[in-house]
Amino acid sequence: MQNALLPNGRIVNAKEYDHQIHGKEIYCPECKVPLIWANPQNDDRSPYFRTTGYGESDHKPFCPHNRVVKILNTMKKVNQFTTRLSDIPEAEKVVIKLNLKTDMIKVPQGEVNEIPNSHPKKSYKYSLRYNRRQKKPIRSISSLSAIARLIMDNKEEELNKVFLDYNGKQLPLSDLVVDQTRANELAFNEGKTSLHYIVYGRILKVVKTEKVMFLNFDRENGTLKPFAAFVFAQDFSWFTYTKDKLENNAVLVWGQIQLNRKYKKAEIQLRSNNNIYIFSKK
């Protein structure tokens, strides 16, 4: 965040902030929770304000700076554009090869993390902004967390120039990363899609029985069509996320979209933790 609210009601910019002048009490201008000032020395980023995630310092659910709200809004805006390959000047186009593993990779427990920056095998940075500066665009994405990072680190203007090279075709990001309403259109048209799609949304409720676990997506006051992801009991050992970790969080799920004929809604089957990315609040 670039701006913070001071106790006297004024707004201060992170580049101008000085704790000796402005004091240490600084708040989110929208939801008024306490913030801290961060001044990263070891990368090109300018100073900024952020929450700590501890105690009160966590954006309220309605706050536009809440990560969940932010991700959903960014993708909504990207999906409002119908970008065509020919509309974008060649020099501005960013083509990324999508190479998500179609085989089930079994992860007995825990989350699959991006390899850390310090790791000797770490070779890509996922922010287009950084890449443009380095003239070294990212070329391939092989995990949902990399897609998540791409969405979080870039504005919609930049995301509109992103094309995914998938199955030999170049498709705009917004063709493959879809909301639950679009997922329903695809399910009704195709029954079961031949391509794998990434569906974004917020999980409202998790229902687990002995045979199956349903992750029901929030319909955002009826503005979105119903959608669910499900896991069969045989895969419970590879899909280890609990109700607590899933509910109320924004997620990306990945798989073939299919029509549930009984309930007339779109679904995706998840086989392991690799089929989901959870945007945690902290």
Ligand SMILES: [Zn+2]
């Ligand atoms: Zn806030």
